[in-house]
Amino acid sequence: MNKRENAEPATWVYDVLEPEQLTTAKRMRRFGRQRLSRGTLILLWALRLYVVGMLFVIAYQIWIALSGAK
């Protein structure tokens, strides 16, 4: 940005950017919490258990690979 633009009242910035793009707006306005349905919660928990279960499988795979490498 050049000095002239800094010195001028920065109205051009407000003209160019949409209100939601301003950093102040992002800081001030937060989206509220979404109410999750029972089905969504069950799905999220099921996927969390899926990831944890898969981590055990990965650990098992690494153990097998390490055993084979020895």
Next chain:
Amino acid sequence: MRNPQDLTTEDFKRALDRRRIRSLRAGRGRGRFWRLLWLLIGPGVLVMLGENDAPSMISYATTGAQYGIGFFLPFVLLTFGMAYVVQEMTARIGAATQRGHSELIYDRFGPFWGFFAMVDLFLSNLLTLVTEFIGIRAGLGFFGVPPALSVLAGFVVIVAVVLTRRYWTWERITLGFALFNALFLPVAFLAHPVSSQVVGAFLTWGPLPGGWTSQTIVLLMANIGATVTPWMIFFQQSAVVDKGLTTKDIPQARIDTALGALLAAIFAIATIIAASPLFAHHVDASNFQGAEFAQALRPYLGDVGATLFALGIFEAGLVAAITISSSSAYAFSEVTRRPSSLNRSLRDGWPFYTALLLAAGISAFLVLIPNAPLTFIVLIVNVIAVLAMPPALVFLILLANDREIMGEHVNGPIGNIVAITITVFLCLVGSVWAVVTVFPHILPA
């Protein structure tokens, strides 16, 4: 309330970029569409070519070496189709909400679910970043550069690009690096593939030498993990916001994402073809890293082909290291409510830049630890990416259907069907991989 004192350097820099776009939209004249596209492309191409990273290119090369030209060519095209569907939603959410993905997850689903999403992201990002530095080391190692110097060179480039403190400059420099992903294209031609064999592979989805084995499932997982991963979601949404794209730019964001997916698919397929001489000559490439591929391909592709391959692995690692460390920094700053922009000054944005450089620095350091289990990290990084994707996709689909934040830009029914199908597919592939891993004799070895 308009108070100019509230404006930050981030606002000014973004406004400068937006002003160019606005004046171009207001004007007339030839080439307006292409000039506008030039200004608006970036996050989509970067995320797709960034995902053609070192472990991905090694996975594609392993695929070419073990299966030649056949089933995996159309399969890789399909995976990039899936990547387009996922990333299009990401770009749309970013443009409609002007918020990064981590911030939205925390705001809409709360810190409990946000915490899990962040653990998935930071763990997979750290491991992936390590593999990028392995790629940088392997690529430059081919030219005799010592490991410490290679890793340091990669880190210095990341620091130099970030220190521009301007999203636009950062994006253009990284795009410039990313175009070197095309190095795999001439390497593929040097392999002298039979064109009828390539066309036949796309038409028949075959051959698949040896049929379905446990090794096929592992490579299937690796190739999926090479195209759809959690960091891509977090990176593109934050980059869309940082670039300043709005809902008016969604058509160009779609072209950007589609172009990235197409280019990345072409280069990935080129890598499979480039490594196919190893299949034809029965070379065992199952434990090859980047430099070993280049060495092994030298008798079939010549010095030029081997050199381009090694350079390609270096480039793949470098571009991904830049984009993935940015993804970690965006997520960290969004969750901790700090400024999260490459347009910030170092003084305002120091937590963001510190997170970015720490993510890259720790990974670079880990690669240099003697006897670190780097081979295992390369082995499991794409698998972890696939396994972490279903929860990330569910959050993405929920956000894309959230009318309160998306307004008229919510997912349509077809978009939802495709996105849910991809999620179910990834769960199924992950489950099959788990069964084959625990009970390896179910399928032939």
